[in-house]
Amino acid sequence: MAKYLIDDYGDLIGEFNDDDSIRVYNPLNTKRRLIENKLFYKFYKDSILIFVNGLISKQVTITLFKLIRLLEFGTNEFVNINGLPASLNQLATFFHMKTKTFFNHIKKLEELEILKKVKNGRNRNILINPYFIGYGTNCTDESLKIFSKTIWAKQSKYSKNKLKIKS
DSSP states (O other), X not given: OOEEEEOTTXXXXXXXXXXXXXXXXXXXXXXXXXXXXXXXXXXXXXXXXXXXXXXXXXXXXXXXXXXXXXXXXXTOOBBEETTEEOBHHHHHHHTTOOHHHHHHHHHHHHHTTSEEEEXXXXXXXXXXXXXXXXXXXXXXXXXXXXXXXXXXXXHOHHHHHHHHHHO
């Protein structure tokens, strides 16, 4: 026996098998439910291609996501440990990685313009490209300026919107 889907006027919309499930979808329903106690990272379409195309190895990807988890919400600036910008050696120790391995991962990510080492006194801190990933709604003007010449800024729809607002 078949299932029939009939609209309000009695017109036949579709015929389905008994084991098919019918779901109603209202395209005009734009209400979104809040998920409490969750914060979301925002990847852009261009950023996803790095992972899809396999441009970085699994180990470098793991290091990248460890760094991303240390971003401060809403600033998208430096990678922090306990609220302070972390040096490269502190990060290597924090991640329980050999310094050379960590530096190689950072070098690969820098080549892809995903992050940048920024000199801060004697230390070098890591700044993640806000055109690659966002965390929160704001970015500092300094980080946007530092990464404005990267491939991510040139291709990203996000950057084009930012430039329109600033002008």
